[in-house]
Amino acid sequence: MNFTLKIWRQENIRAKGRFIVYPVTGISPDCSFLEMLDILNQQLIDKFEKPVCFDHDCREGICGTCSLYINGRPHGPDDGITTCQLHMRRFRDGETITVEPWRARPFPVIKDLVVDRSAFDKIIAAGGFISVSTGGVPDANTIPVPRENAETAMDAAACIGCGACVATCKNASAMLFVAAKVSQFANLPQGRIEAKERVKKMVDEMDKLGFGSCTNTGACEAECPKNISISHIARLNREYLTAKIV
Numbered sequence: 001m002n003f004t005l006k007i008w009r010q011e012n013i014r015a016k017g018r019f020i021v022y023p024v025t026g027i028s029p030d031c032s033f034l035e036m037l038d039i040l041n042q043q044l045i046d047k048f049e050k051p052v053c054f055d056h057d058c059r060e061g062i063c064g065t066c067s068l069y070i071n072g073r074p075h076g077p078d079d080g081i082t083t084c085q086l087h088m089r090r091f092r093d094g095e096t097i098t099v100e101p102w103r104a105r106p107f108p109v110i111k112d113l114v115v116d117r118s119a120f121d122k123i124i125a126a127g128g129f130i131s132v133s134t135g136g137v138p139d140a141n142t143i144p145v146p147r148e149n150a151e152t153a154m155d156a157a158a159c160i161g162c163g164a165c166v167a168t169c170k171n172a173s174a175m176l177f178v179a180a181k182v183s184q185f186a187n188l189p190q191g192r193i194e195a196k197e198r199v200k201k202m203v204d205e206m207d208k209l210g211f212g213s214c215t216n217t218g219a220c221e222a223e224c225p226k227n228i229s230i231s232h233i234a235r236l237n238r239e240y241l242t243a244k245i246v
Contacts, residue, residue: 001027001088004096005040007052010109013116017109019098029089033076034059034066036088053112059084061225064160067167068113069100074164074223082162082225102163104172106210119209120161123178126205127198132190149187156183158226165220165228171212176220178206179236180228186239196243203240 002025010017024040031039034056041051055065066083070076076086091097099113107115145153159180166174182199185191191198214233221230 001029001091001093003027003036003088003091003094006096006098007113008100008109009052009112010101011111013108013110027088029087031088032059032084033068033070033086033088034084053110053114055114056084061085062160064162064225067102067115067117067162067164069102069167071098074102074167075162075225079222080225080227082160085225102167104163104166104211106172106174107163107166115163117161117163119211120163120174120177122209123174123202123205124181126201127181127185128194128201130185130190131193143189145188153184153187156180156187156228156232159184159224159228160226162225164223164225166211168219168223169212169214170217170219171215172210173214173220174206174209174211175214175233175236176224176228176230178202179230179232182239183232183235186235195239196246199236199239200243203236 002023005022005024006019007022008017009020022040024036024043027036027039037052037054044051055067057063057065059066061082061084064082068075068083070083070086075081075083076090078086078090101109101113102115106119107117110116159177161177163177165176166172182202185198186195216230218230221228
Protein backbone atom coordinates (compact mmCIF):
# COMPACT_ATOMS: atom_id res chain seq x y z
CA MET A 1 0.00 0.00 0.00
CA ASN A 2 1.11 3.55 -0.76
CA PHE A 3 0.21 6.65 1.23
CA THR A 4 0.81 10.38 1.28
CA LEU A 5 1.47 11.57 4.84
CA LYS A 6 0.76 15.17 5.77
CA ILE A 7 2.60 15.46 9.10
CA TRP A 8 2.89 18.36 11.53
CA ARG A 9 6.54 19.34 12.07
CA GLN A 10 7.52 21.74 14.85
CA GLU A 11 11.09 22.17 16.04
CA ASN A 12 10.28 23.12 19.63
CA ILE A 13 7.67 24.62 21.93
CA ARG A 14 8.42 28.19 20.78
CA ALA A 15 8.82 27.52 17.06
CA LYS A 16 6.09 27.93 14.48
CA GLY A 17 5.00 24.57 13.08
CA ARG A 18 3.82 23.56 9.62
CA PHE A 19 2.66 20.53 7.70
CA ILE A 20 5.19 18.67 5.56
CA VAL A 21 4.18 16.03 3.02
CA TYR A 22 5.97 12.66 2.87
CA PRO A 23 5.23 9.75 0.51
CA VAL A 24 5.54 6.20 1.85
CA THR A 25 5.34 3.13 -0.36
CA GLY A 26 5.19 -0.64 0.02
CA ILE A 27 3.40 -0.58 3.38
CA SER A 28 1.81 -3.85 4.47
CA PRO A 29 -1.92 -3.60 5.32
CA ASP A 30 -1.13 -5.53 8.52
CA CYS A 31 1.40 -2.89 9.57
CA SER A 32 0.42 -0.80 12.59
CA PHE A 33 0.30 2.98 12.28
CA LEU A 34 3.36 3.38 14.51
CA GLU A 35 5.28 0.77 12.51
CA MET A 36 4.46 2.76 9.40
CA LEU A 37 5.93 5.86 11.07
CA ASP A 38 9.01 3.81 11.98
CA ILE A 39 9.43 2.95 8.29
CA LEU A 40 9.07 6.62 7.34
CA ASN A 41 11.64 7.64 9.94
CA GLN A 42 14.13 5.07 8.69
CA GLN A 43 13.71 6.46 5.19
CA LEU A 44 14.32 10.00 6.50
CA ILE A 45 17.40 8.90 8.46
CA ASP A 46 18.79 7.17 5.36
CA LYS A 47 18.49 10.51 3.55
CA PHE A 48 20.16 12.36 6.48
CA GLU A 49 16.90 14.13 7.34
CA LYS A 50 15.44 14.59 10.81
CA PRO A 51 12.99 11.82 11.80
CA VAL A 52 9.47 12.63 12.97
CA CYS A 53 9.22 12.71 16.77
CA PHE A 54 6.23 10.90 18.26
CA ASP A 55 5.42 9.33 21.63
CA HIS A 56 5.17 5.57 22.13
CA ASP A 57 5.95 2.99 24.79
CA CYS A 58 4.06 -0.29 25.26
CA ARG A 59 2.49 -0.48 21.77
CA GLU A 60 -0.21 -2.70 23.32
CA GLY A 61 -2.94 -0.13 24.03
CA ILE A 62 -2.03 0.09 27.71
CA CYS A 63 0.17 3.14 28.33
CA GLY A 64 -1.74 5.81 26.37
CA THR A 65 1.36 7.63 25.14
CA CYS A 66 0.79 7.04 21.39
CA SER A 67 -1.53 10.02 21.15
CA LEU A 68 -1.95 11.23 17.56
CA TYR A 69 -4.72 13.15 15.84
CA ILE A 70 -5.24 11.28 12.56
CA ASN A 71 -7.55 12.55 9.82
CA GLY A 72 -9.49 14.65 12.30
CA ARG A 73 -9.93 11.97 14.99
CA PRO A 74 -7.93 11.12 18.11
CA HIS A 75 -6.18 7.78 17.57
CA GLY A 76 -7.52 7.56 14.02
CA PRO A 77 -10.56 6.21 12.15
CA ASP A 78 -11.36 3.30 14.42
CA ASP A 79 -13.32 2.98 17.67
CA GLY A 80 -12.10 1.81 21.05
CA ILE A 81 -8.40 1.63 20.16
CA THR A 82 -5.19 3.59 20.67
CA THR A 83 -2.95 4.68 17.79
CA CYS A 84 -0.61 1.72 18.27
CA GLN A 85 -3.58 -0.63 17.69
CA LEU A 86 -4.56 1.07 14.44
CA HIS A 87 -3.59 -0.88 11.29
CA MET A 88 -3.00 0.49 7.82
CA ARG A 89 -5.76 -1.69 6.36
CA ARG A 90 -8.18 0.86 7.84
CA PHE A 91 -7.02 3.30 5.14
CA ARG A 92 -7.46 3.25 1.37
CA ASP A 93 -4.46 2.59 -0.86
CA GLY A 94 -3.17 5.94 -2.08
CA GLU A 95 -4.97 7.91 0.65
CA THR A 96 -3.61 11.16 2.07
CA ILE A 97 -3.36 10.89 5.86
CA THR A 98 -3.11 14.00 8.03
CA VAL A 99 -1.24 13.48 11.31
CA GLU A 100 -1.25 16.11 14.05
CA PRO A 101 -0.47 16.37 17.77
CA TRP A 102 -3.15 16.98 20.39
CA ARG A 103 -4.50 20.53 20.07
CA ALA A 104 -5.13 21.97 23.55
CA ARG A 105 -3.55 24.85 25.46
CA PRO A 106 -2.78 22.68 28.52
CA PHE A 107 -0.97 20.23 26.16
CA PRO A 108 1.76 22.39 24.52
CA VAL A 109 3.64 20.83 21.62
CA ILE A 110 7.19 19.89 22.62
CA LYS A 111 8.33 18.78 19.18
CA ASP A 112 6.55 17.51 16.06
CA LEU A 113 3.82 15.15 17.33
CA VAL A 114 4.94 15.09 20.97
CA VAL A 115 2.95 17.12 23.51
CA ASP A 116 3.51 17.84 27.20
CA ARG A 117 0.71 16.05 29.08
CA SER A 118 2.16 16.62 32.54
CA ALA A 119 -1.02 18.60 33.31
CA PHE A 120 -2.71 15.24 33.90
CA ASP A 121 0.04 14.29 36.36
CA LYS A 122 -0.56 17.53 38.26
CA ILE A 123 -4.28 16.76 38.53
CA ILE A 124 -3.53 13.28 39.86
CA ALA A 125 -1.00 14.69 42.34
CA ALA A 126 -3.56 17.23 43.55
CA GLY A 127 -5.88 14.35 44.45
CA GLY A 128 -3.34 12.97 46.92
CA PHE A 129 -3.29 9.51 48.47
CA ILE A 130 -5.81 7.42 50.38
CA SER A 131 -5.09 6.99 54.07
CA VAL A 132 -6.57 3.51 54.45
CA SER A 133 -3.99 0.87 55.35
CA THR A 134 -5.29 -2.53 54.28
CA GLY A 135 -2.16 -4.49 55.09
CA GLY A 136 -1.48 -7.34 52.70
CA VAL A 137 -3.60 -8.44 49.76
CA PRO A 138 -5.64 -10.95 51.82
CA ASP A 139 -6.55 -8.15 54.26
CA ALA A 140 -7.66 -5.84 51.45
CA ASN A 141 -9.83 -8.58 49.99
CA THR A 142 -11.79 -8.89 53.26
CA ILE A 143 -13.23 -5.37 52.89
CA PRO A 144 -16.78 -5.85 51.55
CA VAL A 145 -17.50 -3.97 48.32
CA PRO A 146 -20.83 -4.32 46.48
CA ARG A 147 -20.33 -5.92 43.09
CA GLU A 148 -21.89 -3.02 41.19
CA ASN A 149 -19.58 -0.55 42.92
CA ALA A 150 -16.53 -2.70 42.26
CA GLU A 151 -17.35 -3.04 38.55
CA THR A 152 -18.02 0.69 38.19
CA ALA A 153 -14.71 1.48 39.90
CA MET A 154 -12.87 -0.93 37.60
CA ASP A 155 -14.53 0.57 34.51
CA ALA A 156 -13.36 4.04 35.60
CA ALA A 157 -9.87 2.77 36.43
CA ALA A 158 -9.51 1.58 32.82
CA CYS A 159 -8.73 5.19 31.84
CA ILE A 160 -5.13 5.36 30.57
CA GLY A 161 -4.84 9.14 30.59
CA CYS A 162 -4.07 9.44 26.88
CA GLY A 163 -5.84 12.80 26.52
CA ALA A 164 -8.12 11.87 23.61
CA CYS A 165 -11.05 13.32 25.56
CA VAL A 166 -9.31 16.70 25.74
CA ALA A 167 -8.18 16.59 22.11
CA THR A 168 -11.65 15.89 20.74
CA CYS A 169 -13.58 18.26 23.03
CA LYS A 170 -14.40 21.65 21.49
CA ASN A 171 -13.71 23.17 24.92
CA ALA A 172 -10.54 21.12 25.60
CA SER A 173 -12.25 19.83 28.72
CA ALA A 174 -10.57 17.21 30.93
CA MET A 175 -13.81 16.33 32.70
CA LEU A 176 -13.91 12.71 31.52
CA PHE A 177 -10.36 12.07 32.69
CA VAL A 178 -10.90 13.72 36.09
CA ALA A 179 -14.28 12.03 36.46
CA ALA A 180 -12.76 8.61 35.84
CA LYS A 181 -10.01 9.20 38.40
CA VAL A 182 -12.49 10.48 40.98
CA SER A 183 -15.01 7.73 40.28
CA GLN A 184 -12.53 4.89 40.66
CA PHE A 185 -12.03 5.92 44.30
CA ALA A 186 -15.50 7.26 45.05
CA ASN A 187 -17.04 3.82 44.47
CA LEU A 188 -14.76 2.08 46.96
CA PRO A 189 -14.82 2.32 50.78
CA GLN A 190 -11.05 2.90 50.85
CA GLY A 191 -11.51 6.11 48.85
CA ARG A 192 -14.35 7.64 50.83
CA ILE A 193 -12.32 9.12 53.70
CA GLU A 194 -10.64 11.84 51.59
CA ALA A 195 -13.37 11.90 48.93
CA LYS A 196 -14.55 15.47 49.54
CA GLU A 197 -11.08 17.00 49.65
CA ARG A 198 -9.93 14.91 46.68
CA VAL A 199 -12.67 15.99 44.28
CA LYS A 200 -12.36 19.67 45.20
CA LYS A 201 -8.58 19.71 44.78
CA MET A 202 -8.64 17.81 41.46
CA VAL A 203 -11.34 20.01 39.93
CA ASP A 204 -9.63 23.18 41.16
CA GLU A 205 -6.32 21.99 39.68
CA MET A 206 -8.02 21.16 36.37
CA ASP A 207 -9.46 24.68 36.20
CA LYS A 208 -6.14 26.28 37.19
CA LEU A 209 -4.32 24.45 34.38
CA GLY A 210 -6.64 25.96 31.77
CA PHE A 211 -8.84 23.06 30.73
CA GLY A 212 -12.28 24.05 29.47
CA SER A 213 -15.72 23.31 30.84
CA CYS A 214 -17.90 20.34 29.91
CA THR A 215 -20.93 21.07 27.72
CA ASN A 216 -22.08 17.44 27.41
CA THR A 217 -21.50 16.97 23.70
CA GLY A 218 -20.38 13.38 24.34
CA ALA A 219 -17.40 13.61 21.99
CA CYS A 220 -15.07 12.49 24.79
CA GLU A 221 -16.96 9.24 25.32
CA ALA A 222 -17.16 8.60 21.57
CA GLU A 223 -13.39 8.93 21.09
CA CYS A 224 -12.17 7.36 24.33
CA PRO A 225 -10.05 4.27 23.48
CA LYS A 226 -11.21 2.60 26.69
CA ASN A 227 -14.90 3.52 26.28
CA ILE A 228 -15.10 5.44 29.55
CA SER A 229 -18.73 6.47 30.06
CA ILE A 230 -19.77 10.10 30.57
CA SER A 231 -21.92 8.79 33.43
CA HIS A 232 -18.74 9.23 35.48
CA ILE A 233 -18.96 12.98 34.80
CA ALA A 234 -22.39 12.96 36.45
CA ARG A 235 -20.84 11.27 39.48
CA LEU A 236 -18.02 13.83 39.51
CA ASN A 237 -20.57 16.66 39.55
CA ARG A 238 -22.47 15.05 42.42
CA GLU A 239 -19.28 14.47 44.39
CA TYR A 240 -18.11 18.04 43.79
CA LEU A 241 -21.41 19.72 44.68
CA THR A 242 -21.76 17.58 47.82
CA ALA A 243 -18.21 18.46 48.87
CA LYS A 244 -18.88 22.18 48.34
CA ILE A 245 -22.15 22.12 50.30
CA VAL A 246 -20.75 20.12 53.21
